[in-house]
């Protein structure tokens with residue numbers, strides 16, 4: 001199948017009270033691991049490519065690999081720009097073949113976030129590409145791994161959310177409710193009352209960033225209260241590093257291992273964590 005947009009996979013999730021996982025592709029190995037996990041679990045999948053990771057990637061090469069992977073599978077695959085930071089980068093992503101984009105205007109004033117998001121929605125929808133935007137600010141950096149904390153002052157405001165969704169015509173809204181990127185300092189505390197109000201007011205699929213570190217119970221509650229897309233990256237990155245470290249330690253004590261052999265193990269460990277998360281996101285009871 002060719003790539004599909006966000007609406008195609010999020011609308012049924014929104015109505016059926018489950019969430020679709022959005023996992024970051026930072027290499028062809030990660031791409032293979034995520035697709036294999038989705039195949040094993042027979043679920044639609046969102047492949048995130050973050051603007052901050054593009055410094056490590058040849059986007060045209062990755063585009064070709066992602067399109068090939070989508071063509072080979074019967075599953076619905078969304079290729080989604082993660083945390084696009086400007087009109088120009090979103091335009092470039094659309095040109096490269098992304099089927100969906102996120103514009104992250106969380107660093108802007110409310111008015112400027114509305115203005116820029118509106119323009120991006122116009123351009124993207126004209127190209128048949130769906131748009132996720134962020135209101136309030138999810139803590140930390142989406143590059144993953146660093147410890148971060150969510151600031152209450154940056155939580156999504158209910159009244160602003162109503163106006164933002166109405167004005168911009170976005171397809172999904174990323175909310176800040178205590179979630180943050182990278183490793184959490186202590187257990188994450190999500191504001192479920194705020195989430196429930198945001199669900200009632202926006203009536204569009206809501207997105208939870210900073211998925212790594214949230215408990216199964218936390219995910220299930222969030223899904224019951226309107227979360228339809230969950231972004232997950234740091235956990236995969238950590239898993240890959242741990243497997244790599246273990247394999248290299250083994251190599252020191254037991255002798256030579258071929259690099260592809262080690263990478264196969266890394267890939268498998270990433271696939272395993274993606275499968276675990278998919279299972280948690282779908283089966284909320």
Ligand code: 13P
Pocket residue numbers: 082083142143144145180181182183208209210211212231232233234235
């Ligand atoms: P984590 O890296 O904390 O899982 O967050 C992922 C994310 O939100 C990507 O946009």
Ligand code: ZN
Pocket residue numbers: 083138142181209210231
């Ligand atoms: Zn994010």
